[in-house]
Each structure stands twice: as structure tokens, then as C-alpha cells.
Amino acid sequence: MSRISRRTALGRVTAAVIAVSALASGTAFAADPLKEIRIDWATYNPVSMILKQKGLLEKEFAKDGINVVWVQSAGSNKALEFLNAGSIDFGSTAGSAALVAKINGNPIKSVYVYSRPEWTALVTGKDSKIAGVADLKGKRVAVTRGTDPHIFLVRALLGAGLSEKDITPVLLQHADGKTALIRGDVDAWAGLDPMMAQAEVEDGARLFYRKADANTWGILNVREQFLKDHPDTVRRVLAVYEEARKYSLANYDDLKKTFIAATKLPDAVVDKQLKERTELTHSRIGAAQRESILAAGLALQQAGVVAATVDVKATLDALIDDQVPLPTN
Numbered sequence: 001m002s003r004i005s006r007r008t009a010l011g012r013v014t015a016a017v018i019a020v021s022a023l024a025s026g027t028a029f030a031a032d033p034l035k036e037i038r039i040d041w042a043t044y045n046p047v048s049m050i051l052k053q054k055g056l057l058e059k060e061f062a063k064d065g066i067n068v069v070w071v072q073s074a075g076s077n078k079a080l081e082f083l084n085a086g087s088i089d090f091g092s093t094a095g096s097a098a099l100v101a102k103i104n105g106n107p108i109k110s111v112y113v114y115s116r117p118e119w120t121a122l123v124t125g126k127d128s129k130i131a132g133v134a135d136l137k138g139k140r141v142a143v144t145r146g147t148d149p150h151i152f153l154v155r156a157l158l159g160a161g162l163s164e165k166d167i168t169p170v171l172l173q174h175a176d177g178k179t180a181l182i183r184g185d186v187d188a189w190a191g192l193d194p195m196m197a198q199a200e201v202e203d204g205a206r207l208f209y210r211k212a213d214a215n216t217w218g219i220l221n222v223r224e225q226f227l228k229d230h231p232d233t234v235r236r237v238l239a240v241y242e243e244a245r246k247y248s249l250a251n252y253d254d255l256k257k258t259f260i261a262a263t264k265l266p267d268a269v270v271d272k273q274l275k276e277r278t279e280l281t282h283s284r285i286g287a288a289q290r291e292s293i294l295a296a297g298l299a300l301q302q303a304g305v306v307a308a309t310v311d312v313k314a315t316l317d318a319l320i321d322d323q324v325p326l327p328t329n
Helices: 002-029 046-053 056-064 076-085 095-103 148-159 174-183 195-203 224-229 231-250 252-263 267-276 287-302 312-319
Strands: 036-041 067-072 090-094 108-117 122-124 140-143 168-171 188-190 206-209 218-223
Touching: 036 046, 036 056, 036 231, 046 056, 046 108, 046 231, 046 252, 056 067, 056 231, 076 090, 076 095, 076 108, 076 218, 090 095, 095 108, 095 148, 095 218, 095 287, 095 312, 108 224, 108 231, 108 312, 122 148, 122 195, 140 148, 140 174, 148 188, 148 287, 174 188, 174 195, 195 206, 195 267, 218 224, 218 231, 224 231, 231 252, 252 267, 287 312
Parallel strands: 036 067, 036 090, 140 168, 140 188
Antiparallel strands: 090 218, 108 218, 122 188, 122 206
16 A cells, blocks of 8 residues: 555656646747847838838837847848748748748748739840740840749740740849849849839830739738737737838828938839839738739749649638738728
């Protein structure tokens, strides 16, 4: 009996130790107090520049002692690299680029729309004989992989009965692609504003293929773990984003001034991007955004860029989180 009692007691002690350890483990794995928010700004995301210039996030989180760290994204590919590496918590991309990244295992959630742009087209030099997509066969085309311009190019080639194998892709970041086109180092470029607008205005470059509906939406993404650990912070960030978006809509001159200060581009270039090719009247990810991104994903699958085994719609559903509340006024 004494042996049984000792075993029973030992068992009870062991169980107690396990219970305490479990509680301690739970505490250890709880999210640490947030000390900083790392967020990107980009010239293809005008709202982010207003957000940064006015210090709106800094004002919102000052009372919590939370710092705001700004990182520039040169393209969707860079924003997605930063998110995947945990270098930033929020990143600006095209919806299609976010979907491809999710397919490739990037742990992100798309939570907000910052613009409806026509920020990409296929561009050639002013004296080029290229008149349509079919003329790209055998040509050198500058492109930034993992971005909406790259996906736009793939879809355009598909529509002309071509693929990337029919061209020579020259892999450059957007600004370098523009420079290569103007220098004559490439025959065409899958462009991105504001560099594309600059090439038009200053160098006479021609947008020989445009399709506004094939430009997927400007989407703000957040790291999944950050959303899980700090859902209220994400809500507050989006509320401030909304403030900046609405201010941008109501104060074009200030938006333009902020844009010029950040980019050093002339009025005509900025007006072409902001007035002609950027719409800032949306914020929630809804049916229109889903349909646009899904169409891009299915087109990429048809083109062989996305594996046939991938369930594109299921991945899109896993990517989008439209449950974070936004201000209603």
C-alpha cells in the first residue's frame, strides 16, 4: 500500500509540474509587448506617402510607446521579400503578386485596398517599330519578376499566343528597366508608374499595349503572425490608412506636393500617374478585388507559371482576410 501511495503521490506531483509547465509555456509563447511597427512606403502607393509625410501612424501609437519604422519598397517583389523575411510587418503590393507569393509559401494576409491603379502597360521606345504584343517575339523585354508588370506581361503574351520562351526576359528592377529601355538596351519594358509616366513625358516612350482590367488592385498585406499576435494593432493601422486615403482624395494638391517631394518628379509626370491612372476610392477587399486577383492567378496557371496542381481559388481564400473592421464614417 505504501508503495502504491508513493507512486500515486509521485504521479500527482508530476501532473502538477506538467500543469505548471504548461501554464508557463503558454505565457512564454504569448506575444511580447509591441515596441515597433515596421511598414513600407512606395511610389506606386501614393497613400503610403501621405501616411508617412504626415506622421499619422506615429501620432496614433505615440501614447503606447510604439515606434514606427519606414522601409521603401521598390516593387511588389521587394515588399514581399521583406514580409517573408520578417523585415516589415505591412507591405504594399499588387493583388496578383501577393497571390503568387502566397502560392509560393509566403505567410501573408491581404487586408486592405489602397488603390485601383492602371500602373502597368507594355512600353517601347518612341522610334520603335513594335506595335503590338505579337511583335515581341524574339525581342528583349525588361521585367521585374514577382510584380504586377511581370504578371501583366505573361498574360499579354498568353493572349497573343506566346509565352516567355518566345522573348528574352531581361530581369531588372522597375527603375532600371526604364533606364534600359531609354538607352536602347532592351526592345520593350513591362512598365510601372511613376517611372512609366516619366518615360512617356520626358522620353517619348509609347505604351503600345494597355489593358486596365488586367492591372490588379493595390493591396496592403500583413504578416500572418503579426495579425495573429496583434489584431487590434492591425485594426488601428488600417483605420489610420483610411484617414490617409480619405485625406488624399480630398486634398489632391497636397498629395501631389508630397509625391513630388518624395520622388523629385515634375508636375506633368505626377499628374499623369495620379490624375489619369490612379483611383483611390476603395478600401475594402470585396468581390471585385477577388475576381481580379483570381483571374490573374488562373491566367498564370494557364500560362504554366503556376503549377496545375495548385488550387488557386483556395489559395486566394487563404490570402484574403476581410474581417479586420474599417471605420464606417
